[in-house]
Amino acid sequence: MTSCDPGALTASTTRLAPAEVPALLRLLPRQDPLSWVRRGEGMVAWGVAAVCRTDGPARFADAAKWWSELVARADVHDEVDEPGTGLLAFGSFAFAEQPGDSVLVVPRVVVGRRGEHAWVTTIDTQESGPQEAPDLAVTEPAAAPADVVFTDGAVDGESWMSVVAEGVARIRSGALEKVVLARDLVATATAPIDVRHPLSRLAASYPMCWTFHVDRLFGATPEMLVRRERGLVTSRVLAGTIRRTGDDEHDLALAAALARSSKDLEEHEYAVRSVADALEPHCSSMNVPESPFVLHLPNVMHLATDVAGVARDETSALDLAAALHPSAAVGGTPTESAVALIAEIEGMDRGRYAGPVGWMDASGDGEWGIALRSGELVGDGSTVRLFAGCGVVGSSDPAAELAESQAKLIPVRDSLAAD
Numbered sequence: 001m002t003s004c005d006p007g008a009l010t011a012s013t014t015r016l017a018p019a020e021v022p023a024l025l026r027l028l029p030r031q032d033p034l035s036w037v038r039r040g041e042g043m044v045a046w047g048v049a050a051v052c053r054t055d056g057p058a059r060f061a062d063a064a065k066w067w068s069e070l071v072a073r074a075d076v077h078d079e080v081d082e083p084g085t086g087l088l089a090f091g092s093f094a095f096a097e098q099p100g101d102s103v104l105v106v107p108r109v110v111v112g113r114r115g116e117h118a119w120v121t122t123i124d125t126q127e128s129g130p131q132e133a134p135d136l137a138v139t140e141p142a143a144a145p146a147d148v149v150f151t152d153g154a155v156d157g158e159s160w161m162s163v164v165a166e167g168v169a170r171i172r173s174g175a176l177e178k179v180v181l182a183r184d185l186v187a188t189a190t191a192p193i194d195v196r197h198p199l200s201r202l203a204a205s206y207p208m209c210w211t212f213h214v215d216r217l218f219g220a221t222p223e224m225l226v227r228r229e230r231g232l233v234t235s236r237v238l239a240g241t242i243r244r245t246g247d248d249e250h251d252l253a254l255a256a257a258l259a260r261s262s263k264d265l266e267e268h269e270y271a272v273r274s275v276a277d278a279l280e281p282h283c284s285s286m287n288v289p290e291s292p293f294v295l296h297l298p299n300v301m302h303l304a305t306d307v308a309g310v311a312r313d314e315t316s317a318l319d320l321a322a323a324l325h326p327s328a329a330v331g332g333t334p335t336e337s338a339v340a341l342i343a344e345i346e347g348m349d350r351g352r353y354a355g356p357v358g359w360m361d362a363s364g365d366g367e368w369g370i371a372l373r374s375g376e377l378v379g380d381g382s383t384v385r386l387f388a389g390c391g392v393v394g395s396s397d398p399a400a401e402l403a404e405s406q407a408k409l410i411p412v413r414d415s416l417a418a419d
């Protein structure tokens with residue numbers, strides 16, 4: 001673990017009039033922006049008061065310990081007292097134990113909006129001393145990336161179909177039941193990309209998703225691994241996908257076909273089971289619907305199940321995310337065999353793609369989505385790795401999975417296009 005020691009932090013949350021707060025993403029400066037926004041609500045933040053980087057099997061536990069020590073020493077003044085107010089950290093965790101780095105960032109300024117509440121939090125270190133009241137004026141719109149060219153990532157499409165075929169063969173041999181296999185695509189621009197451009201495009205086109213950015217990983221995820229809010233625990237499980245055609249009537253017929261597809265229902269059931277089993281020890285009561293609904297996104301439709309439970313103990317949102325990761329929406333069933341097979345045949349470092357991404361506050365409340373429909377800025381920031389993965393079961397067809405992965409790449413791909 002590497003971290004700076006910021007000493008005792010001071011966090012001050014002040015109430016704002018919601019009508020006076022501009023669209024959250026429009027407040028972000030170019031330097032160190034953070035985002036967690038859905039349907040205009042959520043939080044944006046900037047600056048760095050403290051940061052902690054972890055890796056390996058203890059990446060969640062090390063981050064949780066660092067956070068609880070920071071919280072214990074902090075001085076907090078909070079006149080709003082809602083989930084997300086007071087001291088706050090954004091985070092993004094590696095999918096695998098190795099390789100991959102995970103990060104928690106405590107920003108200097110947070111602006112949030114939630115229902116009838118809006119607020120600004122400033123966070124100061126002993127060294128920095130108190131900061132001036134932050135400027136909450138909208139910033140200039142970010143420029144679109146210049147001349148973006150897309151090339152194959154670690155594995156080209158043809159070879160990736162062989163990877164999927166190998167996954168299917170292993171499943172048919174009885175080695176496991178489901179594995180989620182992913183691929184990447186590389187986008188290269190002629191100059192460093194201002195991440196605020198793809199963020200605003202994603203939020204506008206995918207308002208039902210959580211538009212996030214943490215330490216160069218950005219995207220718009222439709223999947224909530226776990227939310228903990230004042231004792232209520234919820235999770236939105238997605239698995240099972242069909243591409244949309246753009247013709248509403250045809251898409252409705254496809255949605256009905258998805259809801260009946262035994263291949264997709266099987267994929268979905270593994271994912272729901274993995275989440276319900278991992279949450280059970282932490283919940284005194286749970287509601288796990290028997291059949292999924294169809295979630296309509298602009299590019300694809302998914303089988304979706306909303307799981308809810310009442311927290312049995314004080315387990316924090318981050319500890320719950322650690323217990324749930326990797327769910328069978330991104331790993332497979334059984335988890336251990338699937339994760340080993342991914343490392344063996346996928347041929348790609350997932351980094352923080354498909355890991356938990358989100359935020360938590362000092363009370364242990366928080367939201368951790370799964371970093372899907374995402375891209376990671378690399379090098380000098382003019383290159384992005386885009387990711388997409390597909391659940392594979394015994395009846396999966398490699399060509400159909402490749403087409404599905406292409407549809408899942410559309411959100412980030414389009415977000416890099418010129419206006």
Ligand SMILES: C=C(O[C@H]1C=CC=C(C(=O)O)[C@@H]1O)C(=O)O
Nearest residue numbers: 238239240241329388389390391
């Ligand atoms: C792994 C991804 O999607 C997961 C979430 C929803 C549907 C999925 C599927 O149908 O395969 C995947 O399990 C991805 O988008 O990269």
